[in-house]
Amino acid sequence: MGKTLFEKVWNEHVVAEIPGGSNVLYIDKHLIHEVTSPQAFTGLENRGIGLYSTERILATADHNVPTKDQHLPIKEALSRLQVEKLSENCKKFGVTLYGLGHPYQGIVHVIGPELGITLPGMTIVCGDSHTSTHGAFGSIAFGIGTSEVEQVMATQCLMQAKPKTMKIEINGTLGKGVSSKDIILYIISKISAAGGTGYFVEFAGSAIRSLSMEARMTICNMSIEMGARGGMIAPDETTFNYVKGREFAPKGAKFDEAVAYWKTLYSDNNAVFDQVYHYDAADIAPMITYGTNPGMGIKINSNVPKLSEIEESNRATFSKALEYMGFTEGTPLLGKQVNYVFIGSCTNSRIEDLRQVAQFLKGKKKASNVNAYIVPGSKQVEKQAMAEGLDKILAEAGFELREPGCSACLGMNEDKIPKGEYCVSTSNRNFEGRQGPGARTLLASPLTAAAVAVSGKIVDIREFSLN
Amino acid sequence: MEKFITLKSTITPLAIEDIDTDQIIPARFLKATTREGFGDNLFRDWRYDENNQPKKDFILNNDGYKGSKILVAGKNFGCGSSREHAAWAIHDFGFKVVISSFFADIFKSNALNNGLLPVQVSQDFLNKIFELVKSNIKLELIIDLENQQVEIVGHSIIEKFDLNQYKKTCLINGYDDIDYLLSMKGKIEEYEKTSKYLHIL
Numbered sequence: 001m002g003k004t005l006f007e008k009v010w011n012e013h014v015v016a017e018i019p020g021g022s023n024v025l026y027i028d029k030h031l032i033h034e035v036t037s038p039q040a041f042t043g044l045e046n047r048g049i050g051l052y053s054t055e056r057i058l059a060t061a062d063h064n065v066p067t068k069d070q071h072l073p074i075k076e077a078l079s080r081l082q083v084e085k086l087s088e089n090c091k092k093f094g095v096t097l098y099g100l101g102h103p104y105q106g107i108v109h110v111i112g113p114e115l116g117i118t119l120p121g122m123t124i125v126c127g128d129s130h131t132s133t134h135g136a137f138g139s140i141a142f143g144i145g146t147s148e149v150e151q152v153m154a155t156q157c158l159m160q161a162k163p164k165t166m167k168i169e170i171n172g173t174l175g176k177g178v179s180s181k182d183i184i185l186y187i188i189s190k191i192s193a194a195g196g197t198g199y200f201v202e203f204a205g206s207a208i209r210s211l212s213m214e215a216r217m218t219i220c221n222m223s224i225e226m227g228a229r230g231g232m233i234a235p236d237e238t239t240f241n242y243v244k245g246r247e248f249a250p251k252g253a254k255f256d257e258a259v260a261y262w263k264t265l266y267s268d269n270n271a272v273f274d275q276v277y278h279y280d281a282a283d284i285a286p287m288i289t290y291g292t293n294p295g296m297g298i299k300i301n302s303n304v305p306k307l308s309e310i311e312e313s314n315r316a317t318f319s320k321a322l323e324y325m326g327f328t329e330g331t332p333l334l335g336k337q338v339n340y341v342f343i344g345s346c347t348n349s350r351i352e353d354l355r356q357v358a359q360f361l362k363g364k365k366k367a368s369n370v371n372a373y374i375v376p377g378s379k380q381v382e383k384q385a386m387a388e389g390l391d392k393i394l395a396e397a398g399f400e401l402r403e404p405g406c407s408a409c410l411g412m413n414e415d416k417i418p419k420g421e422y423c424v425s426t427s428n429r430n431f432e433g434r435q436g437p438g439a440r441t442l443l444a445s446p447l448t449a450a451a452v453a454v455s456g457k458i459v460d461i462r463e464f465s466l467n
Numbered sequence: 468m469e470k471f472i473t474l475k476s477t478i479t480p481l482a483i484e485d486i487d488t489d490q491i492i493p494a495r496f497l498k499a500t501t502r503e504g505f506g507d508n509l510f511r512d513w514r515y516d517e518n519n520q521p522k523k524d525f526i527l528n529n530d531g532y533k534g535s536k537i538l539v540a541g542k543n544f545g546c547g548s549s550r551e552h553a554a555w556a557i558h559d560f561g562f563k564v565v566i567s568s569f570f571a572d573i574f575k576s577n578a579l580n581n582g583l584l585p586v587q588v589s590q591d592f593l594n595k596i597f598e599l600v601k602s603n604i605k606l607e608l609i610i611d612l613e614n615q616q617v618e619i620v621g622h623s624i625i626e627k628f629d630l631n632q633y634k635k636t637c638l639i640n641g642y643d644d645i646d647y648l649l650s651m652k653g654k655i656e657e658y659e660k661t662s663k664y665l666h667i668l
Contacts, residue, residue, distance in 0.1 A: 015658040016651060020632030024651060026658055028668075036550065038500035047645070052655075064498070078498035085500050121664055129549040129573060145551035145577035146502075147643070155648040157655055161631055163572070193485055194543035197572055227546060229572050250668060258667050293485050293546070313542065313590065317484040410494040410548075419517070431489040431547060433512045 002268025004165050005234050006200045009140045009265065013123045015157055025160050028122040030057040030152045031108045032095070034064055034086040035412070036127030040150035041089040052156040054094040058117060061086055061099045062107045063412050067375050067402035070100050079413060093153075106378020106404045109133040109346035113217060114380050116246025120235035120262040125152060130346045130428065132223040135232035136216035137239055138265045140200070142230040163229050164198055164274040167267070169205035172281035177461035179356075180215035181348060181426065181445035183207070184222040185287035185297045191277065193295035196228030199275065202267060203233050207281035213242040214352040221347045222428050225294035234266040286461050289430045289443040290333060291321035296430070298333075300448065300460050306330040324432055325440050326420075333442075333458050337369065338422045341453040342435070343446055344375030344402075345409035345427035351384045353426070353446045354401075358390040360450045360466070366398035367456030373415055374399050375407040399453070411436045424452040469582040470641040474563055474610045475620070476536035479526055480600045486540055487547035488574065492556040494548075505552050506559030527560075531604045539566045539596055544585075545574025554578045564610050566617065568593045579634050580643065586610060586617060592626045595619070612638060 003011070015024040032040075037059070044050065051057065064079035074080035083100065090097040098104040104111055109130050112118040118134045124141035125131060127149045134141035144158065152158055168187060188195075201223050208216070216233050223231030240259050243249045250258045267273075285299035296318075298304065306329045310318045322329060343349070343357055354376060366372060374394060376382040382404055385391055391401040408415040409427035411434070417423040419438030426449050430441040444452070451461045496508040514525050521528040538557060544567035545553060554577040557565060565578065568590045578585045588596075599619065600606045607620040612635065618625045637643060648655075659665060 012662070012664055016654050018633050018647075020634070020636070022631060022633045024648065024654070026655070026662070028664070035497050039502050039551075042501070043645075049649075063494075082498050082500060119668070127549060127551075129547065131549075143549035143573055145549055145554070145573060145580060147551060147580035147645075148576065151645050151648060154645050155651070155655060157648050157651075159633075159644040159648065193546055194569060194571075197543070197546075197569065224547075227543065227571055254667075261664070261667050293487065295485075314484055316482065317541070320483065410489075412494045412497065429487075429489065429547060431487045433493055434489050437493070437512055437517065 001272060002270040004267040004271040004273060005138060005202055005232060005265055006140065006165050009121055009123070009138070010162060012121070018159070022159050022161050025123060025158050027125050027152050027156055027158055028056060029117060029124045031112055031124065031126035031131070032057060032059045032149065033108050033128065034061050034082045036146050037149055038082065038085050038089065039146045040153055041093065043150040044153055049154055051093050051095070051153050056156060057095050057153065059086060059090050059095050059097040060105055060108050060111055063406045063410065065100055065405040066413050067373070067405050067407050067415055070403045076414065103379050106380065107346045107349065107406055109221065110350060110377030110381065113137070113213070114246070114378060116243055116249030119243060119249065119258070120239060121265050125158060129224045130221050132230040133217050133221040133346055135220040135223065135230050136213060138232055138235035138262065140230060140232065143224065163200045166196060166199040166201045166228070166275040167273040168201055168203050168277045170207040170279045170281050171205040172207055174207060174281050174284060177286050177447060177466060178284050179445045179447060180211055180218040182284055182287045184219045185289065185294070185443060186284045187279065188222065188226045188294050189287065189297035190279070191226055193225060193293040194227045196223065196226035199228050201228045201231040203231055208233060209236065212352060213238060214350045217350070218347055222294065225428055235262045286445060286448050288333060288448065288458065290325060290327055291318065292324055292430055292432050294428065294430060294443060296321060297443070300458070301334060303330050303332050304328065334460060336422065336458045338424050338452050338457055339369050339371060340417050340421050340423035341370055341372040341449050342408040342423055342425040342427060343449050344373060344377070344407050346377065347428045348426035348446050349375060349377030349381065351381050354381065354385050354390050355388070357446050357450045358393040360447060361397040361399070361454065362393050364397055364454045366453050369456045370453050372399050372453050373402060373408050375402040376404050378404050408435050410434060424449050424458070468641045468643050471563070471582055471584055471612055471638045473612060474536060475607060477532065477534065477605055477607050478537045478539045478596065478600060479532045479535045480597055481526060481538065481540045482597045484541035485543045485546055488545055488550050488553040489547055491545070491553040492550065497550060497552050502555050504559065505556035506561070509556040509560045536562055537564045537566060537608055537610070538562045539593070542567060542569045542590070544570050546571040549573045551577040554581045554583050558583045566593070566596070579638070582638065584610065584612065584638065586628050588617060588626050588628060595624065
């Protein structure tokens, strides 16, 4: 029997099998940030041990950082303390840190790929559920808790039960105004926020193959939003071309040797998955969420579902979500006034996202009722955006390009959405209070978010002319 | 880690599905650098209003359920962020067990790594608990880890639950994964010498 992509990478990293169903899995790269690492460092100190390896770990500050005036001390005391604690721990334990002010600083899932740290066939973990992003390279990448962060720090290994495998195949051509964000919101709306729990997902099919690396990252990023531990895409020429020449990627003969190995990383024709789904790219429309988990998504020109269409056991949750969002069952979202737009997060803050947004906004103006945050994923993205003059296009349209960080995706810094306000957001979670207490989040693609920003209300991107 | 064997307790029912870790502990409370004290902000925005006054209709503010060590929640409990602070908050508040018909993967690992037992039961069994507690808020359950079963006291209703045997041994003995992995240093070094991939990179 053939092997799946997941099994090939997993098997390569098994150090030992433990009776009772767990594997000791070797971890090639461990990424850390200020929020989920301090207690792990304390754990090491309490045990009187150091890091197993200082070569395989990398730190950045992203969750708490302000997106304005990063050269000044962080105003909010607890955020400042947490960021300082990270610097202190990295110094003490010998961890490379791309902290505030460093040219490589940024959201952990943006910097890994752009610096060539993320490579096909690797195992990558981070104390952050969106670590699944790195699976776009054909690596096994997933989020872990702080006790597991400590495990990897102490031993470079992780005790893990092997998940089941799922394949999601999407074939065909995407329609006008439909991007990779719409693909993943569509998938999650079909299989629900829990539909992938217990699985590692491989995304395949012609619609996936045609995507750029950054678009693939958006898809894998949100695998966790259907409950899956991670998502992955088999590496191909698009992947190798992206990796080639990046700062920490292998060079010369080493690169060729790596590519020869990476080319073996695909699911064999006769590989068996525990679950398979097929979708037609032509059925995918620009998507938006109406509720309080990412599975509550609809085509933007559809109505919010009726209570009677919802599975009985889920009706209480559905009604609670509509009450929180202030929406009525069976009614359209198009035309609803929206006062906040957030373009950013580890899902959609890369240079292609900013290019797409700037191209759309060129010659247009932000609606007067809209407050917008446009936050690049990293210093490298910010630098590139400025080199291309995107900041000027944004400024002419009435927007300001902020400095990099997680920002309003989870509102740990001062970028919060006020209570009761709607925010069309390119981030990954529309949970109650995610963007600030009482904030109402509608997840959508960068293009849809940009169109909402100029319209001041929910609009269908397909009504605009797009180049 | 604290040892876990059996537990008899009243329950706190929360019949809501898809409870995410942002509800269990909102991101703005993740700024601490220690593991303690998160229980004060467990379910913060469901528990307190914007003036920090307890919301009377939320179950954690109902004295009738006070002292319960078992949280019973709807399907897909703990979805969303990987923050272990969610498990810490539940444990710190005083719960030793969470029962649901389905747990998110990362939450389940985090709970097990902190001596908080996630017990996955059938939807029917879960519905039965929710139904019985409506007429008797002092309904008790017995969680027997050794025999991997939950009993609804006074109703002779028992259900078995699954658990990774390695994790079960850890819970019963109070071991954690790091103790185990540190004892495997030789094997890890051996892997590093022979791994094909590590040599390519």
